[in-house]
Amino acid sequence: MNVLDRLLSEDFNNWESLIREYERTNRSLKVPEINEAAIHHFNVRVEEEYTKALYDFGRARRNKDAIQRLLKTVLEDFYKGQNEQARKAAGIQYARQFPAPAFWHGETVNLFELEDLFVGYYYSLEATVKSLQAKADAKVTNNSLLKIENTITTN
Numbered sequence: 353m354n355v356l357d358r359l360l361s362e363d364f365n366n367w368e369s370l371i372r373e374y375e376r377t378n379r380s381l382k383v384p385e386i387n388e389a390a391i392h393h394f395n396v397r398v399e400e401e402y403t404k405a406l407y408d409f410g411r412a413r414r415n416k417d418a419i420q421r422l423l424k425t426v427l428e429d430f431y432k433g434q435n436e437q438a439r440k441a442a443g444i445q446y447a448r449q450f451p452a453p454a455f456w457h458g459e460t461v462n463l464f465e466l467e468d469l470f471v472g473y474y475y476s477l478e479a480t481v482k483s484l485q486a487k488a489d490a491k492v493t494n495n496s497l498l499k500i501e502n503t504i505t506t507n
Contacts (some may be wrong), residue, residue: 355418357453359466362415367473370408374480377401383490392462402484409477416474419467426463 355387381397384390426447432441449460 359415359419360456363421371476374405378480378483383487398484398488403483405477405480407411407505409481412474412477415470423463423467
């Protein structure tokens with residue numbers, strides 16, 4: 353399966369749902385007050401989400417990188433024209449109406465639109481991963497405060 357076939361085989365509705373679910377879950381994850389039970393529950397949820405998000409982020413990055421490489425190749429190598437400006441314009445037009453594989457719903461695919469989708473998924477998942485990292489860091493601070501509080505109250 354070539355790169356374009358693989359990219360067009362992605363379930364775009366599933367990607368959109370996945371992004372919405374991460375956003376919803378991430379917004380609902382609030383760093384708890386200093387309380388052992390709440391912090392433990394939070395730790396488990398953050399770790400689960402973070403692990404899932406990292407795998408999906410890896411897939412998103414692979415797709416983003418692949419479409420950007422394909423687009424770069426098309427713009428640099430698949431154009432004709434009498435001068436540089438004409439070749440550049442022809443490359444852009446070709447990328448906008450790139451021949452699609454037989455299974456695709458149309459005869460052509462706009463590589464710029466495809467790039468926009470995959471870059472959007474990538475940045476959404478990057479934001480999710482960074483947010484989960486920040487929440488995990490805040491949790492570490494709360495764990496430290498809890499240990500200090502326990503030390504002070506037991507002495």
